[in-house]
Amino acid sequence: MRHLLDVEGWSRDEADRLLDLAVEMRGARVARERRDLLERETVATAFYEASTRTRVSFELAARALGATTVDLGIAGSSVGKGESLVDTMRTLERTGATVAVLRHASAGAPWLVARETGLRVVNAGDGAHAHPTQALLDALTLREALGSVEGATVAIVGDVVHSRVARSNLHLLATLGARLRVAGPPAFVAGFETWPGVQVAGSLHQALEGADAVMALRVQLERDAGSGIDSVAAYARDWGISSERLAWARPGAPLLHPGPTNEGVELTAEVANGPRSLIGRQVENGVPVRMAVLALVSGAVA
Amino acid sequence: MTFGSVADAPATLLLRGARVVDPASGEDAVRDLAVRDGRIVEPAQLPEVAPRVEAAGLIVAPGLVDLHAHLREPGGEGAETIDSGARAAAGGGFTTICAMPNTTPALDDPGLVAELAGRAAAAAAQVRWIGAVTRGRAGETLADLEALAAAGVAAFSDDGSAVPPQLLDTALARCAALDLPLIQHAEDATLAAGAVMRSGSTAVRLGLRGWPPEAELACVERGLAAAEATGAHLHLTHLSTAAALDAIRAARSRGVRVTCDVTPHHLALTDAWVAGDRRFAWEEPGDPDDGLAYDGRCRVNPPLPARDDALAQLAGLADGTIDAIATDHAPHPPERTLVPFDEAAPGLIGLETALSLGLAAVAAGRVPLPVLLGALSVGPAGIVGLSRGLGVGAVADLVAFDPAATWTVAPDGLASRSANTPLLGRQLPGVVRLTVAAGRVTWDDGTVFPRSTRAAG
Numbered sequence: 001m002r003h004l005l006d007v008e009g010w011s012r013d014e015a016d017r018l019l020d021l022a023v024e025m026r027g028a029r030v031a032r033e034r035r036d037l038l039e040r041e042t043v044a045t046a047f048y049e050a051s052t053r054t055r056v057s058f059e060l061a062a063r064a065l066g067a068t069t070v071d072l073g074i075a076g077s078s079v080g081k082g083e084s085l086v087d088t089m090r091t092l093e094r095t096g097a098t099v100a101v102l103r104h105a106s107a108g109a110p111w112l113v114a115r116e117t118g119l120r121v122v123n124a125g126d127g128a129h130a131h132p133t134q135a136l137l138d139a140l141t142l143r144e145a146l147g148s149v150e151g152a153t154v155a156i157v158g159d160v161v162h163s164r165v166a167r168s169n170l171h172l173l174a175t176l177g178a179r180l181r182v183a184g185p186p187a188f189v190a191g192f193e194t195w196p197g198v199q200v201a202g203s204l205h206q207a208l209e210g211a212d213a214v215m216a217l218r219v220q221l222e223r224d225a226g227s228g229i230d231s232v233a234a235y236a237r238d239w240g241i242s243s244e245r246l247a248w249a250r251p252g253a254p255l256l257h258p259g260p261t262n263e264g265v266e267l268t269a270e271v272a273n274g275p276r277s278l279i280g281r282q283v284e285n286g287v288p289v290r291m292a293v294l295a296l297v298s299g300a301v302a
Numbered sequence: 303m304t305f306g307s308v309a310d311a312p313a314t315l316l317l318r319g320a321r322v323v324d325p326a327s328g329e330d331a332v333r334d335l336a337v338r339d340g341r342i343v344e345p346a347q348l349p350e351v352a353p354r355v356e357a358a359g360l361i362v363a364p365g366l367v368d369l370h371a372h373l374r375e376p377g378g379e380g381a382e383t384i385d386s387g388a389r390a391a392a393g394g395g396f397t398t399i400c401a402m403p404n405t406t407p408a409l410d411d412p413g414l415v416a417e418l419a420g421r422a423a424a425a426a427a428q429v430r431w432i433g434a435v436t437r438g439r440a441g442e443t444l445a446d447l448e449a450l451a452a453a454g455v456a457a458f459s460d461d462g463s464a465v466p467p468q469l470l471d472t473a474l475a476r477c478a479a480l481d482l483p484l485i486q487h488a489e490d491a492t493l494a495a496g497a498v499m500r501s502g503s504t505a506v507r508l509g510l511r512g513w514p515p516e517a518e519l520a521c522v523e524r525g526l527a528a529a530e531a532t533g534a535h536l537h538l539t540h541l542s543t544a545a546a547l548d549a550i551r552a553a554r555s556r557g558v559r560v561t562c563d564v565t566p567h568h569l570a571l572t573d574a575w576v577a578g579d580r581r582f583a584w585e586e587p588g589d590p591d592d593g594l595a596y597d598g599r600c601r602v603n604p605p606l607p608a609r610d611d612a613l614a615q616l617a618g619l620a621d622g623t624i625d626a627i628a629t630d631h632a633p634h635p636p637e638r639t640l641v642p643f644d645e646a647a648p649g650l651i652g653l654e655t656a657l658s659l660g661l662a663a664v665a666a667g668r669v670p671l672p673v674l675l676g677a678l679s680v681g682p683a684g685i686v687g688l689s690r691g692l693g694v695g696a697v698a699d700l701v702a703f704d705p706a707a708t709w710t711v712a713p714d715g716l717a718s719r720s721a722n723t724p725l726l727g728r729q730l731p732g733v734v735r736l737t738v739a740a741g742r743v744t745w746d747d748g749t750v751f752p753r754s755t756r757a758a759g
Contacts, residue, residue, distance in 0.1 A: 005592075006592075008507075008592075009592065084637060084640070084641060085641065085642060086640055086641070104642065106642030106643065106644050106645060107508055107509040107510050107596065107642075107643065107644065108508065108510075108595060108596025108642060108643045108644075109596075109642040111592075111593070111595050111596045112596060112598075112640070112641070112642055112643075114593070115593065116640065126509075127509050127510075127644070128509035128510075129508060129509030129510075130509070161506075164509060167507070167509060191501070191502075191503070191505070191506035191512070192506060194502065194503035194506055195503070195506065195507070
């Protein structure tokens, strides 16, 4: 695997292999083994959009395997002086970076870097398009909570249209054999009737009824994406997930959220912090999943 | 084959045994075609010393006319100039190109028209100018259309944006009085806001904001109503949807004076190209090559069409709904296309690939050859008041090409200053051997002859 651009088109075997490797990495991290696996690698994080958990999680993953890490610190770099993405990445490559972990507001930006440089590229989120490591850690979390994703019905609720997390989950969970529903206000699910194998539910009740797991998406208050709904209050009223509504799902069905949460909007504090919430597990699985990704992309693990 | 010896004066030559396809007369026959002192003559009228060239296998057609080219001069000379754009035209078989006014400054001033016409006098193609409809193309106040007409513009357009509804009736009425067409870029700015590719399942999958076909239809319908009310000649450019063609058919049946064009890339390419697919519209769909996804050189306005719309446009070309193929040749330097897809400057070059893409559609059985050649010559010529045809006595203005030969699109092989096209590396049918513009050879088997060369010779 030269790059991790997306999980679209993955086979079941590829997905299982990566998730198995992540489990192995989790053990190795605890045991402080494999600390030399990436000692020849320089992993650069280039986050053109703000992020804390994803960037930190990649850095910790790289360091746990012995890589040198460098953060591009976009805000203070020459990017602010108008340097193009391709020029910045070429410079990064010349200074010795071998792997670029890229987050960018433009869908497809990692494809451009993969084509135009010799860097191995890990997509840490591109516009509304893909967030493959989030989907991988979600899949690992779900697999461990449910035993298997095969045959499970997963409901994804929220701003699906603008969500790279939703798109990557739709690809990967389908690969793993899940049945998928999406739901939200019309502007948040527009066009998804064309997505193969996905059911667009007409209401939150329809989406959650009998679901084996529920994934709430972040309402991106900081983007103009919020303009697709009447108001945040109306969203919370019609689509917010409370304990009562979570009861529509299969008894004990777990709840996921990619974070950071807007408590009181897409879910209540009670749900977010309740016994069925896997939000903490998702964060914990972030580092081992990214260790596995970096090991595969760098060629350290065949 | 070379015509180098005849390139520095009005052409005199004999093409022996060429397939002559003249959409002006309907002729499609294998025969000799003679040119003497820049005019088409009977072969018997040629002097004995005239160069005679074996042209069996070549197709000879009227010189191609492009209604829609961006030459970027003044203000964008890094991407193209009048000279380089005209060279690209000659190599692509075009003998007349119409330069769009979205330059910097915009072509809204008669003095600028005169100055550019002076610069174009030595170019390798005839250049006609499209004047801006509004001052600075800002869509606020109308330009001095009458003065621009007196300076010789062939039509008016605010291409890049539509002439806004509140100015359209007045603009069309003044165009009608001048008997010049108004070329409308048919896009409703509100409906298209923020969109970067055609709406549909591919846009949803790629996470890119989709451009709804209603953005074109709304503007087309507004334009047709205004043309009907004013009696003006409305020309709708670079159409991309089946719905727009249906609206035009209906308007024509009511007698509305409307013509339209499509680009080669809205006939041959589809929105799947944004996902990395490189199949033509008429080929069976399949899995795209993911490595080629999000190429900024596939971004264009209007966006590359859904496959059904591309096929509808091929049908509209074949049935005569579409009057012309126009290139929308839009050169950009690499720094404007080698960027994330939604940041890329829209548009691709087309002068050197238009005929070849058309021939690929012909080879696929989608368009008859005479229809293709008509839409590239006689059709657009009529819209801007030019004549084309291969009859005896006419000024020799023609292209001779080998439809069986192929070439590979490569930056080094292009005369344009820019190479922004997703066709790079692609092998295409059709090699232009000879271009004769207004009686003079401008392209001879790979060599361009701008008129400045001849003046020196």
